[in-house]
Amino acid sequence: MSFSNSIAMPANSIDTLLLQLAVDLSAQLPQGEHYQRLLDSLNQVLPSDASALFILDAHKSLVPVAISGLSPAILGRRFEPTAHPRLAAILASRAPVRFEADSPLPDPFDGLVEGMPDGELDVHDCLGCSLYVEDELVGAITLDAMEVGAFSQVSEVTISTIAALAAANVRNVTLIEALRSSNRHQHSINQLLIEQARAQQGELVGNSPQMQQLQRSIATVAPSDFAVLISGETGTGKELVAHLLHAQSNRSDKPMIQVNCAALPASLAESELFGHVKGAFTGATSHRPGKFELADEGTLFLDEIGELPLLLQAKLLRVLQQGEVQRVGADKLKHVNVRIIAATNRDLQHEVEQGRFRADLYHRLHVFPIQLPPLRERDGDTPLLAGHLLDKVRTQFHAPQLHIQPRCLTLLEQQGWPGNVRELEHCLMRAALSAIQQGEQVITQRHLGLQQVNPSLSASIASVPEQGFRRAIEDYQKRLIEQALAQHDGVWAQAARSLQMDRGNLYRLGKKLGVV
The missing domain is CATH 3.30.450.40 (GAF domain)
Incomplete structure (x- = not known):
C-alpha cells in the first residue's frame, strides 16, 4: 500500500x-x-x-x-x-x-x-x-x-x-x-496455580461492579486461614471461587480436597470425612484416611454444606473446634491443620431458624461470607460471558467464524437466567449447534429459542383473554416448576422445597403440565 x-x-x-x-x-x-x-x-x-x-x-x-x-x-x-x-x-x-x-x-x-x-x-x-x-x-x-x-x-x-x-x-x-x-500474591507459584484452576474450572468473567467486588473479596481473604462460606444460586460459580481462593492462598502448594455433601451416602458419610480403621464395619477391609486427613496442611472444600445431616454436622463442628479427627472404629485422635471453604445454594440463616442447620456450625463457617451475585444482577456482564462461552464452542466444534447477532445480546440480557452462567452456557451451546447443523455462522434469535421479554405488566395481562384464564395459570405454574428445577439441577426434592410443596404433589403437577 x-x-x-x-x-x-x-x-x-x-x-x-x-x-x-x-x-x-x-x-x-x-x-x-x-x-x-x-x-x-x-x-x-x-x-x-x-x-x-x-x-x-x-x-x-x-x-x-x-x-x-x-x-x-x-x-x-x-x-x-x-x-x-x-x-x-x-x-x-x-x-x-x-x-x-x-x-x-x-x-x-x-x-x-x-x-x-x-x-x-x-x-x-x-x-x-x-x-x-x-x-x-x-x-x-x-x-x-x-x-x-x-x-x-x-x-x-x-x-x-x-x-x-x-x-x-x-x-x-x-x-x-x-x-x-x-x-497481592505472595508466591509466584500462585499465578501458575490460578491459571491451572482457570483452565480446569473456567474463569471469572465480568467487569460489573458486583464482579469487581467479588474479585476484591477473594484477594482479601485468600491469603488468610479464615473459613469462607460461599453462598449463591445454582450456576453462579461457587466451585470456581473455591478453587481461586485455594490457588491464591498460602496453602496453594498443598492439596485441595473437595467433598460434595449432597452426594454423601448417610451410612458412609462419617467414614468419608473422618476415615475408618480395618474392621470398623462390614466391608472395612483396610485402614482408610478420610477427607480431613487427605487435606491436612491444605484446603477442604465442603460443597453443598447445607445438605449435611444434623448428626454429621455435630461431628464436623467438633473437628473444626478442636482440629482433631477420629477415624470410625479408632481410639486415637489425629491432629489436622485444614482450611475450610464451604459452599451452599441455601439460605443457611433460614435453615438455622427452621432447625435444619446447627447455629454453632453456621457461625463457625460464617467467618468470611462471600455472596455470589446472580447473573441477572450483574450489570453488563452477559455480553462478555456470551463472547467468552462462544469462544469455547468455536474451539470445540472448529467453527472460528461463528458469532452471535448483536441484537441477540440484548435479548440475552433481558432473560432472568434462573440457572445463571450454567444455563446461559447451555443455551448458547444449543444455539451454536443449531446454527452449525444448518450450515450457518451467525446465531440468531431463531437459534436461541428465546422470546423477547415484555417488561410491561399490562401487556402480559392483555394476553390472558386470548389463551383463557386456566391456560394462563397453567403456563405460569409450568414456568415456575421449570425455573425451580433449573435452579436445583433437576432435583425434584430440592425444587419442591424451594416452592414449599410436597415432592409427590409437585411431580404429579409437573407431569400433568408436561414438564416430565
Whole structure:
C-alpha cells in the first residue's frame, strides 16, 4: 500500500495525544480502564467508526482489552491469528496494513459492529497496526471506518508514531498491573496455580461492579486461614471461587480436597470425612484416611454444606473446634491443620431458624461470607460471558467464524437466567449447534429459542383473554416448576422445597403440565 499522497497529522494532535496518554497512565484507574482510555484517545485523532485494542498473551492469542463501536461480546473472546487472516497479516507486518474495501480476506468483526443491521459493515476502510516495543510484539490495533479511503488521509509516519505511542503505553500498563498483582500474591507459584484452576474450572468473567467486588473479596481473604462460606444460586460459580481462593492462598502448594455433601451416602458419610480403621464395619477391609486427613496442611472444600445431616454436622463442628479427627472404629485422635471453604445454594440463616442447620456450625463457617451475585444482577456482564462461552464452542466444534447477532445480546440480557452462567452456557451451546447443523455462522434469535421479554405488566395481562384464564395459570405454574428445577439441577426434592410443596404433589403437577 502507499501513503505517498496522504496528509500528515498536525504536530499538535500528536502532542495532545502524547499528553493524554501520559496523564491517563499516571492516573489511578480500575484495572483495564487504562486500555479503554488509550483507545478513546486514539479515536479522537483518527477517523475511526469501530476500533479494537488487543494485547498478545502467553499463548500468542490476541486478547481484546478495549473496543469502540463493536459488540461487547468481543471482550469475552480470544482471537487466534491463524483463524483470522487479517489479524495474521497485521501481526506479520511492522508497518501499518490497510485492507481495501473489496479485500477477499474475511473481517474478524463481521456481524459484530454496533449500530448496523445485523452488525454487518460491507463497504468500509480497514487499517491495522502491530504494536512493538523494540523487537517484542505486544499487541495490535484495528481500525474500521464507514467511509472508503478514510485512512488514506492520514500519513504512514503519523500512524507509525501513534502505534509506537500505543505500544509503549500498553507495555507500561502491563508492567504496572504486573507489579500490582505481585503485591497481592505472595508466591509466584500462585499465578501458575490460578491459571491451572482457570483452565480446569473456567474463569471469572465480568467487569460489573458486583464482579469487581467479588474479585476484591477473594484477594482479601485468600491469603488468610479464615473459613469462607460461599453462598449463591445454582450456576453462579461457587466451585470456581473455591478453587481461586485455594490457588491464591498460602496453602496453594498443598492439596485441595473437595467433598460434595449432597452426594454423601448417610451410612458412609462419617467414614468419608473422618476415615475408618480395618474392621470398623462390614466391608472395612483396610485402614482408610478420610477427607480431613487427605487435606491436612491444605484446603477442604465442603460443597453443598447445607445438605449435611444434623448428626454429621455435630461431628464436623467438633473437628473444626478442636482440629482433631477420629477415624470410625479408632481410639486415637489425629491432629489436622485444614482450611475450610464451604459452599451452599441455601439460605443457611433460614435453615438455622427452621432447625435444619446447627447455629454453632453456621457461625463457625460464617467467618468470611462471600455472596455470589446472580447473573441477572450483574450489570453488563452477559455480553462478555456470551463472547467468552462462544469462544469455547468455536474451539470445540472448529467453527472460528461463528458469532452471535448483536441484537441477540440484548435479548440475552433481558432473560432472568434462573440457572445463571450454567444455563446461559447451555443455551448458547444449543444455539451454536443449531446454527452449525444448518450450515450457518451467525446465531440468531431463531437459534436461541428465546422470546423477547415484555417488561410491561399490562401487556402480559392483555394476553390472558386470548389463551383463557386456566391456560394462563397453567403456563405460569409450568414456568415456575421449570425455573425451580433449573435452579436445583433437576432435583425434584430440592425444587419442591424451594416452592414449599410436597415432592409427590409437585411431580404429579409437573407431569400433568408436561414438564416430565
